[in-house]
Amino acid sequence: MNVFLTGARGVGKSFALRAAVELLGLRAKGFATVFYRTETERALYIRPWDEEPLYVPERLAAVMREDGPVGNTDVFDGFGSLCLRNALRDGELIIMDELGFLEKDAAEFRKAVTEALLSDIPVLAVIRQGFPAWTREAAKTGTVITVDERNRDDVPQIAAEAIRR
Secondary structure (H helix, E strand, O other), rough: OEEEEEEEOOOOOHHHHHHHHHOOOEEEEEEEEEEEEOOEEEEEEEEOOOOOOOOHHHEEEEEEEEEEEOOHHHHHHHHHHHHHHHHHHHHHEEEEEOOOOOOOOHHHHHHHHHHHHHHOOOEEEEOOOHHHHHHHHOOOEEEEEEEOOOOOOOOHHHHHHHHOO
């Protein structure tokens, strides 16, 4: 079973995902993106789900510019795909936090996402609201739960129950 959390920015999707992982108690593998900000840099890094972030160029998924974020296709195709291949090999639950428009040109990454979604291992993912670019097809492989202020405290249990089915 694949479960996708979506909703407005800042509503608590990633928090709900982490809480659902704890409720499930499964060996979770996959990836998460981490926003990083300094006086000179605004960026998004990718990390394995079960590791602390490393702010190194090999994991720099996107740079935030004045005119909007610019995705780093090479990092999604390389490191992002590696995170998903490792999840397929070693995970009992595959985590994808978050799927969106930044990786739309990352063909190898999108292929790894599809392989994970079609595998026998359940997937718990966050998809950017509005299902941008290629994510609409991904969302069709499972249950979509919209997180909002009213239900965000209940979503971890709802998501965990959906994964268990």
